[in-house]
Amino acid sequence: MWIDTHCHLDAHEFGAESLAVAKQAAAQGVDMIVIPAVEKANFSIVKQLADTAPNACYALGIHPIYVPQASEDDLVFMRQQVEQAMADPRYVAIGEIGLDFFIPMLCEPQMREKQIHFLREQLKIARDFSLPVLCHVRKSQDQVLKHVRQIPPAGGIAHAFNGSFQQAQGFIDVGFKLGFGGAMTFTRALQIRRLATELPLSSIVLETDAPDISPAWVHPGRNSPDQIPRIAAVLAELRGIDIGEVASATAANACASLPRMQPTAFVSPA
Template identity: 55%
Template sequence: MLIDTHCHLDAAEFDADRIQVIRRAQQAGVRSIVIPAVCRSNFQTVRDLAASLPGGAYALGIHPLYMLQADEADLTVLENCLQAWRDDPRLVAIGEIGLDFFVPEISTPALRARQEWFYTRQLDLAQRFDLPVLLHVRKSQDMLLKHLRRRPPIGGIAHAFNGSFQQAEQFLELGFALGIGGAMTFDRALQIRRLAAQLPATALVLETDAPDIPPAWLGRDADGRRQPARNEPAEVARIAQELAALRSESQDDVIAQCARNAVRVLPRLNGLLPTDRV
């Protein structure tokens, strides 16, 4: 039961061949795709797209990279959508939300504070609507954890995790799983590969972040040089294979455990999947 727990399937990069992309994912064994929103303009889009897919799910939130274009009215729209769609079984999380202290343009002290304001307001909504969160985690692990510790457990997924073992353990203690995707497939990604190999099997979920974070085998020219490449949800199958090799486990066991982990941290997924296979 392959689950891509983080895929921006609504992205413009898929406009020309989205149906074929979905078909390739299904042929690769992907049975569920979680599609996170990034701003108010794609709330309805991700909902409609998820509804069109067997096993399709979505999350609603304002991404920190879209924070400059957002204001309090966007949070009101988010709250209204969560209220209106709260009984939709395909709505599985608040996301993609979080903090990005890597991009210089939004990492000044004033803009970090603005990011935190959006983040904490969305954590408030997660508590109110009893939903887990999909966290954008880039050079911001400690601050994300600081705000999470101030609240009752929320849980969810720390997407594209690349922190320390200590930070990983703190997210796990707060009810999170860690998203593992294309970055793990590069030999030079030593920290991510160590985390993937050594953390408990219950800690990890599979993801692609498609069309972003393409795995190592995409975008190579005839001479082996890296070229721009588009990631796809079908690649989660080979990502699972790479994870299994790192952990010296069978691919089937890794896929099954990651699916169980996904359902544990995103409980509404349970109603979208044939549960006898999870």
């Protein structure tokens, strides 16, 4: 079983092909694709995709890149939507949320504070509904971890992790898994490959972040969830283990971090 724990299947790069892309992934053994929302405007879109694709589920959240145009009303709307979604078996998490201190505009003092406010308010929603979170942690691992410790959700995933071993351990200690994907396939990505090799396998989940973060053999083209098995093969090679062990461990880790997700309940028999 393969699980893509982070895929923006609704992105404009997929156009009208989103369902075909999901089916192609299923044909490659990808039994579940987690589609995180990024703003209020695409909440209904990710839900509709998850309702339509037999191997998809979804999360609701406001991404830090979309915080500049977001309002307090969006947070109120999000809480309402989460409350309604709790009856939906395909709804699995709060996400994508977090902090981004890489983009210069988002690093300006006023925008940093707004990002932090939106992260904390969304962590409160996760806490109140006992939900895990999908966290964006670009150049912000320590800061995200600080707020997660103060407002603990029911676990989660540090998406596209690229921090230190100490930061990795911090997330593991609060019950998070760490997402690895296409970046790990580049031989020059020495730190990410060291993390993927030396961290406990029990702490790792697979992701694509499609259509972004394409693996080496696709770059600079469009990433897609059907790349998960080949990305996993790189992880198996780095760790010197059988790919079957990677499949079973990463799927179990994904289900542990997103306990509402039940892949076998959604995938149609072949």
